[in-house]
Amino acid sequence: MKISEVTALEDKARDIRRLIIQTAYSSERNAHPAPALSIADVCTALYYRFMKVDPKNPSWEERDRFILSKGHACLVSYAILADKGYFDKEHLKTLRHPNSILQGHPVMGKTPGVDMTSGSLGNGLGLGLGMAYYLKETKKKSKVFVVIGDGEMNEGPIWEAMNVAPVIGTDNLIAIVDQNHFQSCGSTEEISPMQNMRERWESFGWKVFEINGHDMHAIISTLEMAVNHQGSPVCIVANTVKGKGVSYMENNNAWHQGVVSRENYEIAMKDLAGGEV
Amino acid sequence: MSVMFDRVSTREAFGEALVKMADEYPNLMYVAADTLKSVGGTPLKNKYPSRALNIGIAEQNMALMASGMAASGAKVFAASYAVFSSARICEQIRTFICYPNLDVKIIAGLGGLSGGQEGVTHQGIEDIGILRSIPNLVIVEAADAASTRVITEAITHYTGPVYLRLGRTASPTVFDETYTFTIGKANLLQEGEMATIFTTGAAVSRAFQAEKLLRKEGYDVRVVEMPTIKPLDEEAVLSAARETGLIFTTEDHMITGGLGSAVAEVLSTQYPCKLVRIGIDDEFTQTGDHEELLDIYNLHPDHIVSVVKEHIKAK
Numbered sequence: 001m002k003i004s005e006v007t008a009l010e011d012k013a014r015d016i017r018r019l020i021i022q023t024a025y026s027s028e029r030n031a032h033p034a035p036a037l038s039i040a041d042v043c044t045a046l047y048y049r050f051m052k053v054d055p056k057n058p059s060w061e062e063r064d065r066f067i068l069s070k071g072h073a074c075l076v077s078y079a080i081l082a083d084k085g086y087f088d089k090e091h092l093k094t095l096r097h098p099n100s101i102l103q104g105h106p107v108m109g110k111t112p113g114v115d116m117t118s119g120s121l122g123n124g125l126g127l128g129l130g131m132a133y134y135l136k137e138t139k140k141k142s143k144v145f146v147v148i149g150d151g152e153m154n155e156g157p158i159w160e161a162m163n164v165a166p167v168i169g170t171d172n173l174i175a176i177v178d179q180n181h182f183q184s185c186g187s188t189e190e191i192s193p194m195q196n197m198r199e200r201w202e203s204f205g206w207k208v209f210e211i212n213g214h215d216m217h218a219i220i221s222t223l224e225m226a227v228n229h230q231g232s233p234v235c236i237v238a239n240t241v242k243g244k245g246v247s248y249m250e251n252n253n254a255w256h257q258g259v260v261s262r263e264n265y266e267i268a269m270k271d272l273a274g275g276e277v
Numbered sequence: 278m279s280v281m282f283d284r285v286s287t288r289e290a291f292g293e294a295l296v297k298m299a300d301e302y303p304n305l306m307y308v309a310a311d312t313l314k315s316v317g318g319t320p321l322k323n324k325y326p327s328r329a330l331n332i333g334i335a336e337q338n339m340a341l342m343a344s345g346m347a348a349s350g351a352k353v354f355a356a357s358y359a360v361f362s363s364a365r366i367c368e369q370i371r372t373f374i375c376y377p378n379l380d381v382k383i384i385a386g387l388g389g390l391s392g393g394q395e396g397v398t399h400q401g402i403e404d405i406g407i408l409r410s411i412p413n414l415v416i417v418e419a420a421d422a423a424s425t426r427v428i429t430e431a432i433t434h435y436t437g438p439v440y441l442r443l444g445r446t447a448s449p450t451v452f453d454e455t456y457t458f459t460i461g462k463a464n465l466l467q468e469g470e471m472a473t474i475f476t477t478g479a480a481v482s483r484a485f486q487a488e489k490l491l492r493k494e495g496y497d498v499r500v501v502e503m504p505t506i507k508p509l510d511e512e513a514v515l516s517a518a519r520e521t522g523l524i525f526t527t528e529d530h531m532i533t534g535g536l537g538s539a540v541a542e543v544l545s546t547q548y549p550c551k552l553v554r555i556g557i558d559d560e561f562t563q564t565g566d567h568e569e570l571l572d573i574y575n576l577h578p579d580h581i582v583s584v585v586k587e588h589i590k591a592k
Contacts, residue, residue, distance in 0.1 A: 061350065065349070107376070107377075108348065108377045109377055109378070115348065116344075116345070116348055116373075116377075117372060117373060117376055117377050120368060120372050120373075123337075123341055123369065123372075123373060125341075126337065126338040126340075126341025126342055126345070127341045127342075127344055127345040127348070127373060128345060129338070129341070129342050129345060130308075130341060130342030130343060130344060130345025130346040130347075130348075130349075130353075131345040131346065131348060131349045132345075133330070133342065133345075133346065134306065134345070134346040134349045134350070134351045135349055137306075137327055137328070138304075138349075138350070156337070157335075157337040157338055157341060157369075160332075160333070160335035160337060160338035161335075161338050161341070161342075163333070163335070164332045164333055164335065164338065168330065168332070
């Protein structure tokens, strides 16, 4: 892997973070910026380095699939899809407004590039498992990536899918846990503890990698191993910081959901102006 | 009155028709929640092993996997029991099957009181009421094995979400291979002018028996099967109201939320007319054989006869 490639993706991730904040600010709506920022690096690596997609043909059958199971973080999806040209960036300021193609949570069929409706937590892994199974059944080479929140792991259906995935041959399924240690009402450890995340997935028969979810070099090298792994589904536990990159949002759960003011916006733009994110 | 029973149950008839449809549709898939053997999946599993999946006792995951497969181009049958196929996975049906309008058929065995001896936990007596308010969902109920085969083929040809309610053991024979079915259309079974009985599922046989008894006593009653509860054949309801002036509904379901409620909504808003709903009242039921329970919960032919006579006399 070339250093310039890593640097280019880091720069792109910074662009995406700026677009996330600009979208939240320009829409003047009560979106979820911090949960989007925590997974921005991983999603950038997926869409700009790994996923086979064609923005001009969003329903291309051979494409890889992406499900944002933690759908409230859809600012990151919308920013990336707009940046890649699935739709005009002008739509971003319509987020959460009536008649917008950008609903409060991702909706298949309304937003070009959204492969599955999500946002009702705990459902993305089972949806991805069905996709992965059928894509293999029909001899497609496609991978299915599912981003799950660590708080979301409270939900039962995830464990149903985790349990059966390794025995039905879906090694084209890659789950990524955005482990930012927060959920809506506070710390995941205090509410319904989710410690030993790696061991939990391993004990269910998954191949597991654990990384710093903001280290682009680690993200790329791990995704490389994940997409080449055979014989079992893969889980990547990405240790992240909720609100990563915006000083006042980092580890500040008040920004799980909130309206970005002019002042908030200006500070964030300075934070994201360049250099280390 | 002697009643003939089908050779096979509606669940088995569904499984036979499903294999035929799988031959025709290479993208047809089947997912069950440890209900593969008990909701018709065995013939398909034998012929196309990789297209019939038992993913364990996990109905939510069953519904989600069905949605994911359908989003990737499959025509999917997700098979469990009516209680779990409605209440347990209500949200998955709503948000991940009906909202994206995916081609998933929810197959619900043990509909109504056919859960019988298992008791309330396995009797799907509220399922239609639970699901009827969800947009994009077609809700269908089969009365016997012959109609199940026809309905299974018809809903396979249809693209979109469908809930198909089946029974458990062999049903009284009502129809033969000449049965016809169109989504959203009523089936006129018997002409009549004094009143109309709209009926569906396991209640059809009983409505038929009641009609024969009534006719012997000189009561000329129309019987209409409503295999599609959503979208309801509103014109059939309105013409019956106009032409007979007295409407009954009989169903193996609570009288709230199901066929009776659907008919009431049409009548009350478009052509107010006397309506009497016959089915399970607002109570939990008990253990017993299906036919015994239908007798207990207001669907004994003699009970239907007495209710119909009482209201015809009061016209």
